[in-house]
Amino acid sequence: IIQSGPGIADAIVQHMFGLASCPEDSPEASYQAHALVAYRSLLRQMHGDVHYLRQPNKCYFQVSLELPCAPRG
Numbered sequence: 677i678i679q680s681g682p683g684i685a686d687a688i689v690q691h692m693f694g695l696a697s698c699p700e701d702s703p704e705a706s707y708q709a710h711a712l713v714a715y716r717s718l719l720r721q722m723h724g725d726v727h728y729l730r731q732p733n734k735c736y737f738q739v740s741l742e743l744p745c746a747p748r749g
Contacts, residue, residue: 681735724742726739
């Protein structure tokens, strides 16, 4: 998911990775923070992870996930 622009607020990203408490600025920020924590938790249970990357012209989530292959037969 690539977004051009300023990206997600630092407080929300830090909360996602357990580096800060949930932002209380607004209900929307709090909802986003809790949702990202849940998404990351789900990915980790599936033996994956997510990283949030900021570059000069874009911000994006990089998701890594191992998908099992079905046996051929």
